[in-house]
Amino acid sequence: MSLNGILQVGLSGVLASENALQTVSNNIANENTPGYVSEVANLATNPSQPTTFPGGLGEGVQTASISRNFSKFAQTQFMNATSMAAASSGEVNTLQQLSSLFPVTSGQSGLSSAISNFYAAFQTLSTNPSSIPDRQSVLSQAQSLTAQYQNSINTIASVKNGLVQQMQQSVGTINALSSQLAKINQSILATPSGSSIPNSLLDSQAAALDQLSKQIGINTITTSDGTLIVTTKSGATLVDGSQSMKLAVQAGGQFQQPGQGGIVYQPTGQNLTAKIAGGALGGALSAQARVNQIQLQLGLLAQGIVAVTNSQQAKGVDLNGNFGAPIFSVQGPEVFPADTNQGNALITASVTDLSSVPPTTFTLEYNGSQWNVINDANGTSQTLTASSGGTLQFGGMTVQVSGTAAAGDSFLLDPAGATAGAFQTVMTDPNQIAAAFPYVASPGTVSSSGGLVNKNIGTESLSSGTVVSTGNYGSGVAVVPSGIAPQSLSLTFTSATQYNILTSGGVVIASGSWGGPGSTAVVIPYPSNGLASGSAMSFSWDGGQPVAGDSFTFSSGAPGDNANAVTMAQVSDQAVLQNGSINQTIADLSSTYGNFTQVAKQSQSAANAVLSQATTALSNISGVNLNEEAAQVVNYTQAYQAASAIIQTTNTLFQSLLQAV
Numbered sequence: 022m023s024l025n026g027i028l029q030v031g032l033s034g035v036l037a038s039e040n041a042l043q044t045v046s047n048n049i050a051n052e053n054t055p056g057y058v059s060e061v062a063n064l065a066t067n068p069s070q071p072t073t074f075p076g077g078l079g080e081g082v083q084t085a086s087i088s089r090n091f092s093k094f095a096q097t098q099f100m101n102a103t104s105m106a107a108a109s110s111g112e113v114n115t116l117q118q119l120s121s122l123f124p125v126t127s128g129q130s131g132l133s134s135a136i137s138n139f140y141a142a143f144q145t146l147s148t149n150p151s152s153i154p155d156r157q158s159v160l161s162q163a164q165s166l167t168a169q170y171q172n173s174i175n176t177i178a179s180v181k182n183g184l185v186q187q188m189q190q191s192v193g194t195i196n197a198l199s200s201q202l203a204k205i206n207q208s209i210l211a212t213p214s215g216s217s218i219p220n221s222l223l224d225s226q227a228a229a230l231d232q233l234s235k236q237i238g239i240n241t242i243t244t245s246d247g248t249l250i251v252t253t254k255s256g257a258t259l260v261d262g263s264q265s266m267k268l269a270v271q272a273g274g275q276f277q278q279p280g281q282g283g284i285v286y287q288p289t290g291q292n293l294t295a296k297i298a299g300g301a302l303g304g305a306l307s308a309q310a311r312v313n314q315i316q317l318q319l320g321l322l323a324q325g326i327v328a329v330t331n332s333q334q335a336k337g338v339d340l341n342g343n344f345g346a347p348i349f350s351v352q353g354p355e356v357f358p359a360d361t362n363q364g365n366a367l368i369t370a371s372v373t374d375l376s377s378v379p380p381t382t383f384t385l386e387y388n389g390s391q392w393n394v395i396n397d398a399n400g401t402s403q404t405l406t407a408s409s410g411g412t413l414q415f416g417g418m419t420v421q422v423s424g425t426a427a428a429g430d431s432f433l434l435d436p437a438g439a440t441a442g443a444f445q446t447v448m449t450d451p452n453q454i455a456a457a458f459p460y461v462a463s464p465g466t467v468s469s470s471g472g473l474v475n476k477n478i479g480t481e482s483l484s485s486g487t488v489v490s491t492g493n494y495g496s497g498v499a500v501v502p503s504g505i506a507p508q509s510l511s512l513t514f515t516s517a518t519q520y521n522i523l524t525s526g527g528v529v530i531a532s533g534s535w536g537g538p539g540s541t542a543v544v545i546p547y548p549s550n551g552l553a554s555g556s557a558m559s560f561s562w563d564g565g566q567p568v569a570g571d572s573f574t575f576s577s578g579a580p581g582d583n584a585n586a587v588t589m590a591q592v593s594d595q596a597v598l599q600n601g602s603i604n605q606t607i608a609d610l611s612s613t614y615g616n617f618t619q620v621a622k623q624s625q626s627a628a629n630a631v632l633s634q635a636t637t638a639l640s641n642i643s644g645v646n647l648n649e650e651a652a653q654v655v656n657y658t659q660a661y662q663a664a665s666a667i668i669q670t671t672n673t674l675f676q677s678l679l680q681a682v
Contacts, residue, residue: 139162
């Protein structure tokens with residue numbers, strides 16, 4: 022080898038060391054740069070110079086490439102873990118905003134406490150049923166209950182509004198990142214033929230993918246030209262070549278429900294709401310579903326409170342002797358048409374059996390002749406044909422279809438209404454609280470002066486009245502015609518075993534036969550057009566022997582009777598909803614919230630653990646290790662100095678040679 026050859030070898034060593042040092046310096050400088058993938062200078066031996074002796078002479082070193090320490094598998098695992106962690110974190114944060122609705126500590130204000138206080142007020146009233154202050158207390162507790170409920174609904178509405186805003190922000194970020202990735206693809210396609218794609222461009226691509234995975238779960242496919250195809254987990258394409266496809270948030274969703282957010286794939290208009298998973302967007306959609314379920318259960322709870330309270334109120338009489346008027350009002354089921362419907366059908370729904378209404382929405386799909394009714398909670402379906410009057414019956418509800426539906430039309434039925442109903446206290450007059458039963462039975466007859474005169478000779482007496490369901494009462498029972506109550510009545514024995522029921526005007530309206538102790542004597546139905554329709558007051562014989570001429574008077578229990586107030590204090594334990602009583606339902610609702618939160622926190626903990634592992638794995642491969650880089654600086658510096666020494670030595674040899682000539 023000539024001196025020039027030695028010089029070239031030394032020079033190659035200097036240049037290779039320079040490239041390696043620049044690569045290491047770049048790693049150190051970008052140690053904290055998001056998305057940066059560490060690089061390594063790959064050195065290769067130059068081809069040997071042919072010689073007459075075996076082995077040949079080395080021609081030095083060259084920089085073969087500057088490669089990225091990149092692992093497709095590690096990055097994919099990291100992106101998946103990032104999506105999971107972002108989704109679970111968002112769901113936990115949302116559910117924690119509802120914690121005030123379900124206080125854990127006993128005695129804290131909340132819906133459960135408000136319900137208990139309302140029915141406890143009836144227990145207090147039962148000790149003095151004519152007390153105006155105690156009656157006013159009942160109304161005050163009723164107003165507190167509806168106010169607390171409205172606070173709960175307002176909290177839920179605020180949370181749902183926040184979720185829609187999160188969706189809009191997330192979709193905006195997704196669209197921007199998709200556009201950025203499409204531009205990166207465009208730059209990759211513009212790389213001159215035969216040239217490698219710049220590492221900085223690939224780093225920008227990786228950083229954008231990492232950011233995108235925080236917003237939505239994604240899959241990536243690397244094509245033969247180096248560009249990426251990016252899709253959602255369900256397969257909707259976000260990036261393909263230099264084209265990006267946008268998502269949009271549809272306020273109201275497919276069925277235009279107030280406060281709801283839906284995701285639409287803009288290129289086709291397809292609704293992706295149920296298909297989005299992972300990332301902040303997936304977490305917001307999952308949280309929205311949870312919040313909707315809680316809101317639906319609250320709505321049914323309100324309907325249950327109204328049903329048992331107003332129904333029992335209608336079974337009593339107020340201080341004026343009138344049947345009890347409603348204390349509460351509430352919105353019933355609500356039906357929302359899909360925004361793609363072509364027909365003009367209008368659908369309404371009403372509850373016919375609240376105990377059979379499940380806590381779920383239903384989707385109604387029309388195929389041109391029949392309706393497919395889908396339970397949205399479990400996915401089960403049934404096919405129904407509307408009656409000649411256009412009605413469908415399912416899930417404890419009656420659905421009325423008017424107008425004409427087109428094949429393919431669909432509707433969403435929410436048993437509680439989209440806002441869980443306007444639960445309100447409608448009673449304002451404490452005198453209208455029905456603390457008494459409409460009838461109490463007393464021996465004797467009413468005199469001309471209005472007093473009760475007991476001239477009975479027999480020993481028979483009547484029990485306190487109870488409320489029963491109308492039906493077959495057996496033979497011998499005197500059944501008063503519907504529509505008579507609550508006017509005063511009398512019972513008179515015409516013989517030792519036969520008796521008549523008379524109005525205050527002396528008109529016989531029913532007859533019965535004495536059946537002995539414990540047998541039913543009289544049944545007085547409630548008005549058929551009232552909330553107590555289907556119920557009746559029943560009086561039984563206590564024990565003793567009647568005598569012809571014995572009489573009993575059925576007069577209003579007001580103002581001193583407390584029977585209905587006592588019953589009202591206990592109605593929260595009556596089975597009225599599918600989950601059971603009001604008390605059971607509020608307990609189940611609190612349990613549901615607790616389970617949602619617990620599962621979300623467990624998912625968050627697991628997701629964070631997976632993310633930590635994925636981050637470590639990716640960092641070990643692609644991250645910058647300053648200790649290793651410092652060692653490389655020393656190594657390549659020494660190599661540079663040694664190669665420089667070769668050049669210096671060659672220069673000395675040249676000088677010596679020139680001087681010798």
